[in-house]
Amino acid sequence: MKILICGKGGSGKSTLSVLIAKNLKKKGYNVLVVDADESNLGLHRLMGVPMPVNLMDNLGGKKEFKKKISQAFPKGTSQGVFDKKWGIQDIPEAYAVQTGGIKLLPIGKIHNFGEGCACPMGVLSKMFLSNLEVTDNDAVIIDTEAGIEHFGRGLEAGCDMILGVVDPSFESFMLAKKMEEMGQNAEISVFFILNKVDEQVEAAMSQHISSEKVVARISKNNTIFMKSLQGEELTMELPEIDQVCQFLIKGN
Ligand SMILES: Nc1ncnc2c1ncn2[C@@H]1O[C@H](COP(=O)(O)OP(=O)(O)OP(=O)(O)O)[C@@H](O)[C@H]1O
Ligand SMILES: [Mg+2]
Numbered sequence: 001m002k003i004l005i006c007g008k009g010g011s012g013k014s015t016l017s018v019l020i021a022k023n024l025k026k027k028g029y030n031v032l033v034v035d036a037d038e039s040n041l042g043l044h045r046l047m048g049v050p051m052p053v054n055l056m057d058n059l060g061g062k063k064e065f066k067k068k069i070s071q072a073f074p075k076g077t078s079q080g081v082f083d084k085k086w087g088i089q090d091i092p093e094a095y096a097v098q099t100g101g102i103k104l105l106p107i108g109k110i111h112n113f114g115e116g117c118a119c120p121m122g123v124l125s126k127m128f129l130s131n132l133e134v135t136d137n138d139a140v141i142i143d144t145e146a147g148i149e150h151f152g153r154g155l156e157a158g159c160d161m162i163l164g165v166v167d168p169s170f171e172s173f174m175l176a177k178k179m180e181e182m183g184q185n186a187e188i189s190v191f192f193i194l195n196k197v198d199e200q201v202e203a204a205m206s207q208h209i210s211s212e213k214v215v216a217r218i219s220k221n222n223t224i225f226m227k228s229l230q231g232e233e234l235t236m237e238l239p240e241i242d243q244v245c246q247f248l249i250k251g252n
Pocket of ligand 2: 037040143144
């Protein structure tokens with residue numbers, strides 16, 4: 001399965017990506033977490049590993065990559081960047097860090113102020129994901145940047161499901177509607193996790209998000225908050241995350 005985790009800034013995408021990845025690993029899946037957020041630098045800490053060198057830098061950096069894609073694009077292929085289809089096991093050791101059997105691969109990060117737009121990272125994310133072949137025993141969890149710009153870049157192509165993380169904010173509701181529309185156009189199913197909710201908030205949210213689209217409801221959890229504040233690994237096991245993973249397994 002390839003699952004795209006989307007949502008508003010700060011809704012909990014990275015937190016839930018890590019918890020879902022760990023749960024699926026425990027269930028016996030080969031798990032790859034793809035960090036497709038070019039700005040934020042916190043995902044590796046939540047996974048408890050040092051920041052790996054990202055794929056873009058491993059491929060020679062942004063400039064070199066732009067050269068490669070301008071040669072590859074006229075042919076309409078990703079050749080020149082990837083010589084063959086990759087499975088999770090084909091990812092070179094230097095390109096991903098491992099923790100507890102889970103691989104983490106960041107696509108690319110913006111290093112310097114004024115270094116230009118992040119579009120090449122978007123192109124590389126799309127190329128990498130469409131070049132990645134998964135088996136029934138593989139789970140690829142893609143943590144995306146905030147908002148829905150990646151939809152415009154076609155990142156969802158080749159994914160099995162979009163999981164939208166919705167926190168209690170009106171902006172999140174609007175984004176959820178947009179995600180549903182875009183999922184429909186791309187013919188990919190979209191489901192939601194309500195995050196940081198309590199009963200009162202949930203009742204208000206139900207006017208905006210239809211309950212059959214909601215896979216789980218996760219309440220505010222102080223341990224999650226404090227671990228992330230201190231840059232520590234997330235190790236807790238939540239029944240709601242197990243519910244999400246059971247749902248993913250059933251749907252794939
Ligand atoms: N269920 C929760 N309970 C308490 N705090 C939470 C919960 N989920 C996420 N958080 C906190 O919310 C903040 C944002 O979480 P996270 O970084 O996972 O969001 P994000 O959507 O990945 O953000 P960004 O768009 O910046 O990448 C963090 O401080 C995190 O600890
Ligand atoms: Mg994040």
